[in-house]
Amino acid sequence: MMKKLLIALTTTLVLAPNVYANNFKDTDHAIDYRKSAFGLIAYNFGDMGAMLKGKKDFDAAVFASRATNVAALSKIPHEGFIAGSDKGDTDALAKIWTDKADFDSKMTQFQENAAKLAVAAPGSDLGQIKDAFGNTGQSCKGCHDVYKKD
Numbered sequence: 001m002m003k004k005l006l007i008a009l010t011t012t013l014v015l016a017p018n019v020y021a022n023n024f025k026d027t028d029h030a031i032d033y034r035k036s037a038f039g040l041i042a043y044n045f046g047d048m049g050a051m052l053k054g055k056k057d058f059d060a061a062v063f064a065s066r067a068t069n070v071a072a073l074s075k076i077p078h079e080g081f082i083a084g085s086d087k088g089d090t091d092a093l094a095k096i097w098t099d100k101a102d103f104d105s106k107m108t109q110f111q112e113n114a115a116k117l118a119v120a121a122p123g124s125d126l127g128q129i130k131d132a133f134g135n136t137g138q139s140c141k142g143c144h145d146v147y148k149k150d
Helices: 002-020 027-052 060-073 100-120 126-147
Strands: none
Touching: 027 060, 027 126, 060 100, 100 126
């Protein structure tokens, strides 16, 4: 069952950006779209982080729900990085479009790590959960360090 889920998720990750790449009226719409998705990711990820750091009570069901949300949301922002959307109200650097293959690779890594976090989260192995959370966070940071304004 898990193998089928991972195959379906991988297929979705590969095909989704190509299917939706031209659904925006203009670049401002694409920027708003991806910023909204990133905001939801940050909220869910931040809530999990607060639980893991002891800043709020750890609730396994809420944590698992947040992890599932991050995995689903991780697929959304990539399609909003359309040509020309490096200008406007955005923290995205133009380097995204000049080094698109690397950016795409980093986005895919984030999506894969988020999917692994969603699989680990319902388990009882806190070490595995923390590792999956850390890997997801590192993939976020890896992209932000290169492709996002400070």
